[in-house]
Amino acid sequence: DTTVLEKFVLELPKRERQVIHLKFWHNFDLDEISHHAKIRRSQVEVVLENALSLLRKKMLNTLSDLEPEWMEERSLMVG
Numbered sequence: 001d002t003t004v005l006e007k008f009v010l011e012l013p014k015r016e017r018q019v020i021h022l023k024f025w026h027n028f029d030l031d032e033i034s035h036h037a038k039i040r041r042s043q044v045e046v047v048l049e050n051a052l053s054l055l056r057k058k059m060l061n062t063l064s065d066l067e068p069e070w071m072e073e074r075s076l077m078v079g
Contacts (some may be wrong), residue, residue, distance in 0.1 A: 004062070011022055012054060015037070016050060016054065019047045020052075
């Protein structure tokens with residue numbers, strides 16, 4: 001069985017998916033990810049930040065589809 005989070009990760013662009021897997025499935029630190037993915041450490045940070053942002057958006061969009069009232073209440077509390 002694939003979890004919702006795993007499904008979302010599989011939908012990420014290749015580089016973001018690779019960095020997420022190395023970081024959270026293999027517990028690599030940023031230097032290890034840099035070495036394994038053959039990209040600079042600074043790029044790892046940017047790719048990881050982008051991947052997490054994409055995942056957050058996907059989760060919030062899915063949640064808003066499932067629980068529109070909750071999202072409305074949340075936007076009132078934040079806004």
